[in-house]
Every structure is written in C-alpha cells, then in structure tokens.
Amino acid sequence: MQRDLVQRAAGGDQAAFESLIRSSAGRLFATAHRILRDHHLAEDALQGTLVTIWDELPRLRDPDRFDAWTYRLIVRASIAQAKRERRGGPVVRLLPDEGAAGLDDRESDPFGRVADRDQLERGFRRLTPDQRAVLVLQHYNGLSLAEIADVLGIPVGTAGSRIHHATRALRAAIDADDRLDDPKERTA
Amino acid sequence: MNASNDLDRRLDDLLADGPSSAPDRALSAALDHARRHPRRPDPLSILRRDPMGSARAASVRRVATLVAAAALLIAVALAAATVGGLFERRTVVVPPVPSASPATSIAPPPSATPSATALPSASPAVIRVDLIDDIGGTAFVDVSDLSGTLTTARAGQPSEGSEVATDIGVANLAGDPTSIVLTWVGCPSDTRHVLTIAADGRTMTLDQPACTGDTVGIERVLVLTFAGPVPADEVHATVVRTGG
Numbered sequence: 001m002q003r004d005l006v007q008r009a010a011g012g013d014q015a016a017f018e019s020l021i022r023s024s025a026g027r028l029f030a031t032a033h034r035i036l037r038d039h040h041l042a043e044d045a046l047q048g049t050l051v052t053i054w055d056e057l058p059r060l061r062d063p064d065r066f067d068a069w070t071y072r073l074i075v076r077a078s079i080a081q082a083k084r085e086r087r088g089g090p091v092v093r094l095l096p097d098e099g100a101a102g103l104d105d106r107e108s109d110p111f112g113r114v115a116d117r118d119q120l121e122r123g124f125r126r127l128t129p130d131q132r133a134v135l136v137l138q139h140y141n142g143l144s145l146a147e148i149a150d151v152l153g154i155p156v157g158t159a160g161s162r163i164h165h166a167t168r169a170l171r172a173a174i175d176a177d178d179r180l181d182d183p184k185e186r187t188a
Numbered sequence: 189m190n191a192s193n194d195l196d197r198r199l200d201d202l203l204a205d206g207p208s209s210a211p212d213r214a215l216s217a218a219l220d221h222a223r224r225h226p227r228r229p230d231p232l233s234i235l236r237r238d239p240m241g242s243a244r245a246a247s248v249r250r251v252a253t254l255v256a257a258a259a260l261l262i263a264v265a266l267a268a269a270t271v272g273g274l275f276e277r278r279t280v281v282v283p284p285v286p287s288a289s290p291a292t293s294i295a296p297p298p299s300a301t302p303s304a305t306a307l308p309s310a311s312p313a314v315i316r317v318d319l320i321d322d323i324g325g326t327a328f329v330d331v332s333d334l335s336g337t338l339t340t341a342r343a344g345q346p347s348e349g350s351e352v353a354t355d356i357g358v359a360n361l362a363g364d365p366t367s368i369v370l371t372w373v374g375c376p377s378d379t380r381h382v383l384t385i386a387a388d389g390r391t392m393t394l395d396q397p398a399c400t401g402d403t404v405g406i407e408r409v410l411v412l413t414f415a416g417p418v419p420a421d422e423v424h425a426t427v428v429r430t431g432g
Contacts, residue, residue: 011227012226012227014219014222014223014226017219017222018219018222021215021218021219022215025209025210025214025215026208026209026210027208028210029207029208029209029210029211029214030206030207030208033206033207034203034206039207039211043211043213043214044214046210046211046214047213047214047217047218050214050215050217050218050221051217051218051221053218054218054221054222054225055225056239058227058230058233058236059233059236059237059238059239060238060239060240061238061240061241062238062240065240068240069239069240072239072240116198117198117201117202120198120199120202121202124199124202135199135203136203139196139199139200139203140200140203140204167195170195170199171195174195
C-alpha cells in the first residue's frame, strides 16, 4: 500500500503524496519533538522535511526504503534546527563522570520520581543534537543498531559507538546535576 | 537492577511522553508547496544520486552512467558520420574529366557571334554552337567529338558555306586544311541539332530536327577546326532527321 503511494507520489500524484505524509507525519513529528524537546522547533523541522520529501522523492529508487529515508530527513532537519537554536543560546559544558550511584534510591519515592524525571530531562537536553538523535532512534523509535546506522548513513560500528557515548554523556549529565543538588557538594 | 538498565528504562519513559500527531500547519504548508511546485519530468533523473544509496554504489553508478553516456555519444557520432557519408555519396557530382578528351580544351572562337559553349556535364565534352539565324530562330548544334581531335567549333557565315549537293555539304575552309565546313539546309523552326564526330575523326552524323509543313529552307553552316589536316574528301557526313 505504502509502496504504491510512494511510487505515485514520486510520479507527481499529489493525492498520493497527501495520503503518504498524513500517514507518516505523526511519527516524524514525534521523533523531531523527542530530539528537540520543543513543539515549535519540531514543527519547523517537520515542515522542512515534508517539503523535502516532495522535492526529492523521485530520486528515491527503492520505495521500500521510504520510512528509513524519512527518518533520516527528520533527524537531519532536527539536528540542523537544534544547532541553529543553540547558536544564540548558552553553551553547556559537560563534566564526564563514570559514576551512576543514587538512581535506585529514589524508586519508591513518587516525588523523587518526578524529580528524577526532571533531572533526566535536564540531562537529556544537555546532550548534543546528534547524541539525542541516536538515543531517540533507539529508545523511542525502537530501531535496531543496523537500522539506526542505515538511517544515519553511517557504519554499524559507528552507530554503536555513538549510542555508547551518548549514554555515557547522559549519565555524566545526570551525575553533574546530582552534585549541584547535593548541599554538601555545593558547599564543598 | 543495574544502573544501565535503569537508565534505559527511565529514558524509555521520558521519550514515550510527548505528542504523536503532527500539527496541521506543517501538513498544510507541505501540501501547498506540492501544489505550487508540480512535478515535472526529469530527463536526468537517472543521473541523480539515490538519497538512500551507499556512497560506493553511488560512485559506481555515476561512473557507469558516465561510461554509458560516453559510449552513447560515440555511437551517435559514428552513426551521424556514417549517415552523413551516405548522403554525401548520394549527392556527389562527378565533374567531367578535364583531361579525358582534348575536346574540353576547345575554346569558343573569340570573335564569333554566336559562340560555342562547352556543356560541362557531358562526356565526351559537348560543344554547343549557336547557329547564325537571320530570321530570329534559335537553332543550335551540340557537337560531340569522340575522336579527340576537334579543337574548335563555330557557326559559319553563309558566305563560308559550301554547295549542298545531297543532305549535307562538306568542304575545307579556304586556306585552312585543318577546318571543315559543314553546310546543310534547315527550317526556321529548327532548334537543337546534334553532331557526333566518330572516333576516326572522319565520320560525322548530324541529327537534324525534321521540318514540318511547307517552309523556306535556311542554310546552316558549321565550321569545325581539328588539330591536324582533315581532307574534306575523307569525311563521310550523313544527316539523320529526328522528331517532327
């Protein structure tokens, strides 16, 4: 069904294009939103991606690669959008730290869970757009390592390395946040 | 539960939370863009890179495409050259061989009026001589020399003509043994005559248009000059009347 829509849209069928993007826009917007953590930036990234899909679709030779291709477009658009936005914003320097202690202690505390979530959100926002992208593709979109590599157009080993570094950076960001919350650390 | 798994689970939870449907504004803008930019046929689409193709495949494909394009250009050039060559052969004009017959070196008499004109397309060379016609006719004779000994041909004055005992009179021009004067009687309606000088240089055949109706005869005189002496009594001239 989608293959037929892709082929028709590539041939200039606007009705097919509309059906195609209506069925794809949700997952693309959701992906952009998870990477950018901002509704308006994600909306801009989605719009640019949909326009690119129309313009470039005839070049896509294998219609079965449509989903992977659109993931690649939305990830690139999101990263570009994040970098544009970051130019005017503050620069956050991460202090790498291998320790991950203290996470289990808050499991039973509902308030602690909220605090955990906020802390994770802050840590996630501190990642680079590329790091956020690989984590979103893995944790939200559920793509395998090979699929992530395919979407990003990189070797599988490189994709694995990026995920590893992104996870470490996230953990370091959370730990750094922990230290800021600890009164003893603050006064030390 | 180790810290790594816990972080993965917390990240799953964090990312699961959020919108899953796209805002209409982006969809509308994209559809509007599609309407304003309808797809046009792209003859070079095969040359464009597949956005999901590997770099290596793209490179191989590009090289293959360039090789194919070069081969196509060469084939087209060869085909054009071949077809052009065929056309050229069909339209080629073979000029008369200038040295094949001495008759081509014949120059029209410098002062004669009317004059002799070599016809370029005949082989052996044909000399056209406009005959003198006091009554305004347009008679002429095409002289074809197969002997290669004729040097000039011109219309003769009536005073140069000889007596016509039969169909055609043959005499040497006074004081010039290399020139033969042919005299015959024609009609006012005469147009084209053909005189053929055989390879022996002595046998001459005149194709004369046949006269129609009762009319006054007109004396026709043609002076032929050869490379060497041609005794008139060795010349055998006959007239053949053609047409009507």
